Amino acid sequence: MSLEGSPRAAADEGRLVAAATGGDPGAFSELVRLHQRRVFRLAGRFFRDAQDVEDVAQETFLNAWRKLGTFRARAPFEHWLTRVCLNCCYAKLRRQRPPELPLDRDFAARRPDPDARIEIERLLRTLKPEERFILLLLDGEGWSVAEIADRLGWSTVNVKVRAHRVRKKLRRLLEPEGT
Amino acid sequence: MSCDAIRGRLTSGSCTAREVSEHLDGCDACTRYAARIGIARQLFREHHAHVEPDANFAGRVSARLQGQPVSALGWAAVRVLPATCALLLILAWLSWQATPDPAASFLASPTEDPLGWVLDSTGFGS
Numbered sequence: 001m002s003l004e005g006s007p008r009a010a011a012d013e014g015r016l017v018a019a020a021t022g023g024d025p026g027a028f029s030e031l032v033r034l035h036q037r038r039v040f041r042l043a044g045r046f047f048r049d050a051q052d053v054e055d056v057a058q059e060t061f062l063n064a065w066r067k068l069g070t071f072r073a074r075a076p077f078e079h080w081l082t083r084v085c086l087n088c089c090y091a092k093l094r095r096q097r098p099p100e101l102p103l104d105r106d107f108a109a110r111r112p113d114p115d116a117r118i119e120i121e122r123l124l125r126t127l128k129p130e131e132r133f134i135l136l137l138l139d140g141e142g143w144s145v146a147e148i149a150d151r152l153g154w155s156t157v158n159v160k161v162r163a164h165r166v167r168k169k170l171r172r173l174l175e176p177e178g179t
Numbered sequence: 180m181s182c183d184a185i186r187g188r189l190t191s192g193s194c195t196a197r198e199v200s201e202h203l204d205g206c207d208a209c210t211r212y213a214a215r216i217g218i219a220r221q222l223f224r225e226h227h228a229h230v231e232p233d234a235n236f237a238g239r240v241s242a243r244l245q246g247q248p249v250s251a252l253g254w255a256a257v258r259v260l261p262a263t264c265a266l267l268l269i270l271a272w273l274s275w276q277a278t279p280d281p282a283a284s285f286l287a288s289p290t291e292d293p294l295g296w297v298l299d300s301t302g303f304g305s
Contacts, residue, residue, distance in 0.1 A: 029241050036232040044228035053230040061240045120218045139223035171190045174215040
């Protein structure tokens with residue numbers, strides 16, 4: 001559910017944001033209801049456990065409330081909230097060492113070549129959380145380097161370097177031995 | 180195209196189907212690599228919790244917001260902090276400029292004899 005799409009809806013959202021920035025918790029709750037599904041969907045990309053997703057979603061909205069004063073209406077509220085959410089996901093992933101189990105074992109077992117999938121899952125689990133974070137954005141969300149940089153507020157060079165390094169590592173992991 | 184180049188392109192996802200198929204037709208090692216990178220990419224695509232917020236989620240966030248400070252004032256203060264610091268520095272500089280320098284006062288005295296100047300200025304010895 002999103003207000004995006006119609007000028008009236010955008011104006012309504014603008015009023016809610018203005019009221020919330022002024023300290024109106026009711027207006028902020030309305031913003032939570034409008035954007036909660038999007039935040040859950042994004043957080044669900046990085047965490048398999050429902051409680052982790054809920055925690056990150058709550059953290060996202062709490063941080064959004066605290067930082068509302070930094071929101072500039074030049075960009076849609078949704079973009080700003082995406083950045084807050086991604087930063088919460090990144091911070092939580094970095095705190096999780098060793099990394100949480102990222103991939104679905106049952107899913108792997110259902111596939112025609114479960115051995116290969118299980119082995120690759122095992123290899124992917126050796127990636128650092130911040131490396132998986134970039135790969136999930138690139139290959140999971142299908143975002144470009146420029147899109148990731150924009151949505152995270154990182155420089156393009158920073159994302160490009162990280163993407164290059166993690167792809168290099170991925171290749172090293174997946175290349176058959178002796179080739 | 181070399182194995183190294185084709186694997187680099189397979190890894191970054193930047194190669195065309197024609198380039199790949201031409202190379203893979205005659206290279207078992209790269210065919211295996213292509214299958215593995217394909218699986219990895221699929222695992223990343225399918226990696227999702229598929230969790231939906233329940234009806235009480237917004238309520239739980241609201242409950243946690245109780246006691247949270249209103250953000251606007253705090254961030255307004257942070258935004259004006261540089262200007263505040265600059266203003267304080269200017270005021271400090273102006274205050275320093277306005278303070279009479281004892282050494283300068285001494286040099287500006289009418290005579291080279293401090294005591295004589297005091298005596299002169301108070302009318303003694305005239």
